[in-house]
Amino acid sequence: MDGTVCLTIRPCTHDPAPVLPTVAEVLALPSVAAAAPRVLAGDPERTVVRWVHSSEVYEMGGLLSGGEFLLTTGLGLHGRSPRQLVDYTDRLADAGCVGLALELGRTFLEVPDELVRTAARRGLVLIELTAVAPFARMVENFHDLVVAARDPGHRPAEAVWQELLALVVTGQGLSAVLDAVARLAGCPVHVADPAGRVVAASRVPAPPDVPGECTGADVRGPQGLAGRLVLHGRPTRARVGVADRAAVAVALELGRAPAAAVRPSPAQSLVSDLVAGVRLSPAQVRTRLTEAGLPPAAGAEVLVLGVLVDRRTPPEDVVAAVHAAGDAALGRCLVAVGRRLVVVVARTRRGGARSAAQRLRAALDEGRAADAVLLVAAADPVVDDGGLGEALAQARSVVELAHRVGVRRPVVLAGDLAVHQLLAEAVPADRLAAFVDSRLRPVLDHDSAHGTELLRTLDAHLTHGLVKARTAAALGIRRQSLHARLDRLTTLLGAPVEDPAQLVGLAVALVGWQLRTGTDAQAGPVRTR
Incomplete structure (x- = not known):
């Protein structure tokens, strides 16, 4: 064979996939348009919405699961300080909320500057509603819009396939294909190789539909299994339909440009294996750390830091910037993606974890990824390389707990939240x-x-x-x-x-x-x- 991918394409029997509406489509709904919406921040055309909520609760950020467009009269923001307004907006963005609409006249005569600036910084769509806003009717209209999208006549399966195929035929590249799949499915997407290691991911802002739930489809070429396409959302029939068509498009793209399926770095491979729960002995971890460029050092501990980035920024997009900051702040370090975190592994002198984390944060704040970085979390340092897996898990736990309790400090160590962890678990x-x-x-x-x-x-x-x-x-x-x-x-x-x-x-x-x-x-x- 000359390397050309030969595939037999069969009609898919799944229901056609619904396209989640964008904020622009939500703004065009009759009930929303009647409230005279005006965009103050964000990109309504590219931001997709999973659901519309209305709430006056100040602590609403901790109750969201991602993809929501929030309606409020601002009652829960009345009397809040500028710092609180910034914190409120940051918490919404941290939770994956994609848009906020504030009705003027009941609590505010104009949208506070703190909301506008923070929404612009976080990529949150911010809307002011200048007329009376019937929130209940807006939610109903949005529900009707989603139901209409499930109608097989709304977007034929052939149209979904033709859109993806056009990207392959015109040579737009694997990233463009995955971006389109993420938009069609309304959730982040990545491609993994047969060993489960991530090789490419979508860049379109789209929070996970339900964190932890995924929809998958095998990517097959002439030599058999080439990898797996993973959609980070619950496996509805519609999303399975998108996955089936997208897997064929990805297979064609990989066959057209085999170089796109680059193998992950040794550091990424090791982190991916540990995150996936692969059992490795201390000797195996030490060997793979050495192969990745981080050999043992006398008197040094292994320090794992998790860099949390804005949910609208794929971690893969900031790996290079984090690596540059890590090398500048910590000397030689390894950088990889572990689910939603950019993981930094370094060797540091004993007792120097806080100083190392603060140096990394300072370097990040001066680098290209400054606007995307939300938090640097440090696990307890480990003396034995075999504890690297537990340290990775702890770094993620620190991030999740910091979000749960509203901690907004730039650097958080495991010890800072030790009592929180104990109370939460015991x-x-x-x-x-x-x-x-x-x-x-x-x-x-x-x-x-x-x-x-x-x-x-x-x-x-x-x-x-x-x-x-x-x-x-x-x-x-x-x-x-x-x-x-x-x-x-x-x-x-x-x-x-x-x-x-x-x-x-x-x-x-x-x-x-x-x-x-x-x-x-x-x-x-x-x-x-």
């Missing part, structure tokens, strides 16, 4: 809720009834080691104001905050409150009274 939810209530209820009730910031003050005072000057500076208030707040806390709690008998209990209760609410206590508005 204490039943009802027991934890009862404990938090028993310790903090008087403070929470007082803040709710009087609009005070005693919980935030308590958290800041413990965070800053009970040093009043540092606490006052962190809160932006005078020392006299801090003394007044601490006196009120003493009255409500029945003992001074500094009392050793209750100090540990209060600290644990604050951690439990974070786990329950998903909110950083320091994100509250700054008051000066």
Whole structure:
């Protein structure tokens, strides 16, 4: 044979795939158009929507699963500080929310600048609705739009196939094919080789439909199995239809340009195997680290850092920038993609994990990937190379937990959230809720009834080691104001905050409150009274 791929293409018996609507299509719905929408940030034409929600809950970011377009009157944002508005928008983007529409007139006369700037920075579509917005009707109209997309006559299967085939025939490349598949399926897409190692991924902004659920189709060429196409969304009949057609298009593209199926680097291969749960002995891990360019070093530990990037940015797109930052900050390091994280593996002196993580973050902030990086998480360093797999898992756990409790610090170490992890894993939810209530209820009730910031003050005072000057500076208030707040806390709690008998209990209760609410206590508005 001369290398030409020979395939027998059979008609697919699956239902044709629905195309998830874009924000532009949502804005064209009669009920939305009647509210006179105006785009303030983002790209409505390229952003796809999985569902439309309406909510006034400030903590809504922790309740989303990705792909939502959120409608709000801003009631939950009333009285919030500029920092809180930024945090609110960041939390939505972190959760994969693709768009936010704010109805003017009920809470705001104009969209706050903080929302506009943060939405533009995060690639979130931001819409202002200048007329009365019937949210219930908007949700119904969106549902009708999705149902219409499931109609076989809405987008014939042949049209899906012809679109993908045209990209192959015109030589647009594998990336363009995968981008089109991601848009058609409404979820991220990647191609893996027969060993399960990722070789290419989509770049179109599209959050996973349901994290952890995937739809797959084998990619077959003249020599048999060439790999697997993976769609990061639940396997509906429609999405399976897209996968079947796309697998043929990918096979044609790989046959047309075999160089597109490059093998992953040794570092990527090792990380992919460990993430997939492949059992490797310490000796095997050490050998593969050495082959990848990270041999053992006397007196050094293995440090794993997870770089979390904006969900609209495929991790594969920033690997080169992260590698450059890692080499500059840490010396020789390995960089690979582990699901949604860019993984950095380095050897560092003992006790230097925090310094190493901070140097990496500083280098990232100065590099090409600065706008995409959300967080750098560091696992506990391991002395034995055989612990690399557990360190990878811990780095991911730190990222997930930081998101859950609303932590927005640029660098988070496993030790920073050790108590959070212990409570989340070892204490039943009802027991934890009862404990938090028993310790903090008087403070929470007082803040709710009087609009005070005693919980935030308590958290800041413990965070800053009970040093009043540092606490006052962190809160932006005078020392006299801090003394007044601490006196009120003493009255409500029945003992001074500094009392050793209750100090540990209060600290644990604050951690439990974070786990329950998903909110950083320091994100509250700054008051000066």
